[in-house]
Amino acid sequence: MKRKRRELLALLAGMILSPAAADGARYIQLFQKIDYGGAAVYVIGHKSPDPDSIGSAIALAELLNAIGIQAVPAASERIDNESAYALKALELEPPLILDDAEGKQFILVDHCVYAHAIDHMDLARVVGILDHHGVGDIKSTELIPVFSMPVGAAASLVFMCYRGCGTEMTPRAARAMLMGILSDTRNMTYNVTAADREAYEALLPIAGIEDADALYEGMKDAKTTYDGMTTGEIFYSKYKEYEAGPYRFGIGSVFASPETIAEVSAEMKRYMREICPQGDLDYLFCMVSDSDSTWLSWVGDGAEELVRESFQEYDGSEYVIFRPATTRKLKIVPPLVTALENRDKK
Template sequence: MQTYACGHINPDSDSIVSAISLSYLKTELGEACTPARQGEISPETEFILKTFGLEKPLLKNDFSGDNLYITDYSDLAQAPHNLKETNILGIVDHHKLGDITTSTPLECWIRPVGCTNTIVKEMYDHYKIDIPKNIAGAMMLAILSDTVLFKSPTCTKADTKAVKELAHIAGVEDFKKLGMEMFLVKSAVKGASPRTLLLRDFKDFDMGGHKIGIGQLEVVDLKVFDEMKEALFADMKAYKHEGHRHTVMLLLTDIMIEGSQFLVVSDDESKIENAFNTKLVNHEMWVEGVLSRKKQVIPVMEKQF
């Protein structure tokens, strides 16, 4: 029976890097653990891995008969196939508590911080395990990604402290400059298919018995989407139908002016309008100050459903 650490489907940088960082920690503690991923990596994550010379985690969508540490989620909708046949050893996460249950006790590190890697950093400190320079650098960028360079309302003092300490370990003098380089890579959307963009950071949620899918693309200038919206809407409609979803939303988030353009395909658009007290015009609306799907979108959506 092998042991793995793995994040959610359509993995973002936090999911990928936390699988790597947690696996190294567990292995150092005497429990051989292999990092895995449930999907292809994004250009941003590829930038992080290449910058610090790290390999992609193993691509794996079924852990039947294996041990598993879950990172960056606790919802069944984001879990691998046949989870009931998997021995879950622990959960490390920074989201709301989801609906995954176990038949035996497990290790849980769940904290209201901006990034799972902030929690993993605290685990290293707790166990007094040194973090390798390359893993520290990747963790640093993952935190900067999830906290949108500290601009997100999810960002805490623990996140900023972790970034500074990880930057020191990694030997990075100007972490903000490197973080902006990462976001410029993240903003490069030309040439990518609508489906690739929709699923780059996409999660399904169960809200009142309805399947709600919400994706997010964070860029430094929303103009990159000017000629792509028609194709994005067409693919959102197709993906909604394919998955029998009530709603598919795509947040186009501008990290510079700090807000999000919502693209919405829904059986009931009034739910979204009521949630944000804003009217949709041609299935779009701008919501000032929205940077975090986790803290500013999911909670208000769940109240409506």
């Protein structure tokens, strides 16, 4: 099985990137042919950053610098506890904090829609996209590299870029990619593709990480620690917004332990009732996850009907409970968008 997977990966990688070092120049050129106007390129992930956004930005910026492109890894405020823990444990320098994109140029990693980008990305120049969230709405009239694959972590695509360029990875870059892969795949247990596994196995020895499990446990503990944060700060710490037809909705994502998940879910629901409706949002959702399950709650006019249409898991009780735990992009957002778009057609 393992061998078959490896063969399939080799075939795929060959089709996509021709990863043999001798071919590297071809892919290096794809980044180099863009005229950056002598200015720095900021490599940045999504708002409410996570280790995949931050690790991917650090590692890709390092690759670009290695091939002669002046690149700076960046992240939006506030760096989450899980990323902060990983950066410290892996002895990585935190990225530059940037909250306004206007007038700068960017390569976007780990996102491809304006709603998840830092403010005024529509007034910036986007010179590349590397993502695993499907096709977004970022526009460019220039011929830029766009690399999107449904892998478990954007960092695995950065790994493929290194291979494609034939560029050697430093231990620092390897550690940055690993923090993204470990987090997004929940220590290689969730949404893992052959490409992620290939990256993970190749990166571990380069990174010099002996106990990836211990590292992941530390990251997970940090992720579920919200010491000193208000309910609002917790709700918005990994919050994202979405559009479907004329509708707009936001989803918070919070982590808890099996002992606290019911209490945290109730607290988030109470908070959402307090703040919703607000601005141009029709619905607010919050998912609270522990290691085995995800509890989804909602507020807004007609939200319950929407939930009933969207999730077969809904049994009429106060939360939709998914087992095993899930993520927004896998089980939550697609059914909501489909239901709202169909509603629009009625």
